[in-house]
Amino acid sequence: MPNNTVYEVSAVEEERAQFRRKEALRSHITSVVSSLIFVALVVIVLKNSPGWPRVKESFFSPEYFAMAWPQVLDGLLLNIRVLGIALIGVAILGTSLALIRMTTSAVMFPLRVVARFYTTIMRGIPMIVVLYLIGFGIPGLGLFGRIDKAVLGTIAVVMSYSAYIAEVLRAGFQDVHPSQRASARSLGLTQAQTMWLVIIPQGLRKIAPALMNDFISMQKDVGLISTLGAIDAVRAAQIIVAKTYNFTPYVVASILFILMSVPFILLNDWYSEKLRKREQTGGMV
Amino acid sequence: MADEKLTQATPTVEHPPIGDVVLRIDNVVKRFGDNTVLDHISFDVHQHETVALLGASGSGKSTLMKCVNLLEQVNDGQIWLGDTDITDPRINMDKQRSRIGVVFQQFNLFSHMTVLNNVTLAARKVHKWPREKAEEKAMGLLRRIGMDHKAKEYPDRLSGGQQQRVAICRALMMEPELLLLDEITSALDPLLVGEVLEMVGELKAQGATILMATHEMGFAHDAADRIVLLRRGHIAENGSPYDVMDHPTDPETQEFFAAYNRV
Numbered sequence: 001m002p003n004n005t006v007y008e009v010s011a012v013e014e015e016r017a018q019f020r021r022k023e024a025l026r027s028h029i030t031s032v033v034s035s036l037i038f039v040a041l042v043v044i045v046l047k048n049s050p051g052w053p054r055v056k057e058s059f060f061s062p063e064y065f066a067m068a069w070p071q072v073l074d075g076l077l078l079n080i081r082v083l084g085i086a087l088i089g090v091a092i093l094g095t096s097l098a099l100i101r102m103t104t105s106a107v108m109f110p111l112r113v114v115a116r117f118y119t120t121i122m123r124g125i126p127m128i129v130v131l132y133l134i135g136f137g138i139p140g141l142g143l144f145g146r147i148d149k150a151v152l153g154t155i156a157v158v159m160s161y162s163a164y165i166a167e168v169l170r171a172g173f174q175d176v177h178p179s180q181r182a183s184a185r186s187l188g189l190t191q192a193q194t195m196w197l198v199i200i201p202q203g204l205r206k207i208a209p210a211l212m213n214d215f216i217s218m219q220k221d222v223g224l225i226s227t228l229g230a231i232d233a234v235r236a237a238q239i240i241v242a243k244t245y246n247f248t249p250y251v252v253a254s255i256l257f258i259l260m261s262v263p264f265i266l267l268n269d270w271y272s273e274k275l276r277k278r279e280q281t282g283g284m285v
Numbered sequence: 286m287a288d289e290k291l292t293q294a295t296p297t298v299e300h301p302p303i304g305d306v307v308l309r310i311d312n313v314v315k316r317f318g319d320n321t322v323l324d325h326i327s328f329d330v331h332q333h334e335t336v337a338l339l340g341a342s343g344s345g346k347s348t349l350m351k352c353v354n355l356l357e358q359v360n361d362g363q364i365w366l367g368d369t370d371i372t373d374p375r376i377n378m379d380k381q382r383s384r385i386g387v388v389f390q391q392f393n394l395f396s397h398m399t400v401l402n403n404v405t406l407a408a409r410k411v412h413k414w415p416r417e418k419a420e421e422k423a424m425g426l427l428r429r430i431g432m433d434h435k436a437k438e439y440p441d442r443l444s445g446g447q448q449q450r451v452a453i454c455r456a457l458m459m460e461p462e463l464l465l466l467d468e469i470t471s472a473l474d475p476l477l478v479g480e481v482l483e484m485v486g487e488l489k490a491q492g493a494t495i496l497m498a499t500h501e502m503g504f505a506h507d508a509a510d511r512i513v514l515l516r517r518g519h520i521a522e523n524g525s526p527y528d529v530m531d532h533p534t535d536p537e538t539q540e541f542f543a544a545y546n547r548v
Contacts, residue, residue, distance in 0.1 A: 179389045
């Protein structure tokens with residue numbers, strides 16, 4: 001609720017407020033000046049470096065930019081599709097892994113071991129190796145016939161990211177106060193209902209910022225499916241680079257990836273801020 | 286062992302006939318590793334009776350409450366709810382749990398649900414009531430404690446006392462045979478304790494069967510029909526507040542209540 005009441009303040013508070021306003025103004029001016037100096041320095045260094053004209057032509061050429069834009073944008077559509085499907089896959093596999101890791105029953109012991117092993121291994125292997133293993137290893141088995149490179153890439157992204165997400169989720173679920181679980185079970189809710197109705201919704205709230213961060217990172221790593229030959233934004237750029245020997249298409253791809261991530265970065269910041277405000281932590285320090 | 290049997294054998298209150306036993310704790314043993322927290326505990330809670338479970342921290346109160354609510358498994362002995370042995374591994378534990386209403390010290394309410402959804406959750410999800418029926422009943426309960434205007438609020442907008450009163454409403458929703466109150470005022474400031482205890486007093490007056498672990502000696506004295514005092518996993522006293530609290534004969538019991546009176 002907005003509070004529009006104007007409170008009368010003492011002379012002491014008035015003086016303090018004045019001082020704070022002055023301080024704030026001074027720090028604003030300082031930050032603007034220092035930013036300008038920094039930008040000026042970068043520009044001067046770049047302009048005066050002997051190779052700048054050639055770097056500018058190779059990476060920031062307006063003609064190549066215009067030429068590459070439509071094809072790279074077309075490739076980005078594949079990235080978006082892969083990202084959407086991978087997101088669903090990661091949500092399902094990651095949650096399953098987290099839940100399996102949290103079980104305590106003896107029956108689940110073998111699965112627990114598998115999940116533990118999986119998350120340990122998968123978080124250790126570089127993403128690119130996972131991509132090669134899935135992208136070239138599975139077709140190499142000769143069991144399934146021809147599989148689309150984008151599909152294999154999606155599987156690799158899901159496998160790699162599920163391991164990370166599973167651990168984040170597990171941390172969130174375990175962070176929910178034990179009384180909440182006890183309360184739910186006391187009401188007669190089953191183990192599964194308790195998880196679904198109480199633990200998961202509360203755990204997700206706690207780790208939402210971390211999850212969104214992983215999502216933004218995944219957005220960018222989806223570009224790695226180009227290494228398998230799927231024609232995504234990065235691959236489309238690569239093709240033009242190979243033909244023209246000009247690197248501007250890579251910059252085009254980067255700009256598109258940045259644009260794609262901005263809404264989620266803003267969403268993430270907004271949500272983190274909302275959580276921070278609700279918990280009212282911080283104070284003066 | 287011997288002195289424990291003695292206190293069992295000389296009841297200081299007249300027990301109602303055995304037929305109206307709601308809860309029977311029968312030789313219950315609970316160990317955590319080598320630490321025996323409950324050592325052959327036996328007592329009954331009768332219909333419409335309020336029993337206060339007292340004892341120093343670590344005396345086994347909370348463990349016993351958890352065993353009754355099937356959150357902990359006993360190592361020996363039996364717990365009877367009506368004529369069901371709820372320690373029998375063949376029973377459906379979820380079904381038995383929903384026969385008992387439980388309120389904990391804190392973090393009872395689900396913070397991501399409104400007050401109304403908290404109170405109606407079990408009715409909707411466990412007992413499959415239609416939402417309207419559940420909400421009608423819940424609103425009735427909330428109205429009785431003057432909280433119906435908070436039905437759409439989230440728990441973190443309520444005071445600690447209001448939260449505990451809503452938690453009691455939620456525990457009452459399915460008309461449990463037994464109400465377990467596990468130190469429900471321990472996390473509240475003294476001013477809020479009053480409103481919660483007042484509500485417990487009203488429930489007792491309406492005939493609820495209550496087993497409560499508490500450190501509120503004054504309330505236990507005034508509200509409980511019987512006091513069960515635990516000490517190092519044994520029952521040290523089991524009798525009326527008058528006998529146990531006002532006229533204790535055992536020196537250790539005297540010291541226990543004297544220590545509370547000093548603070």
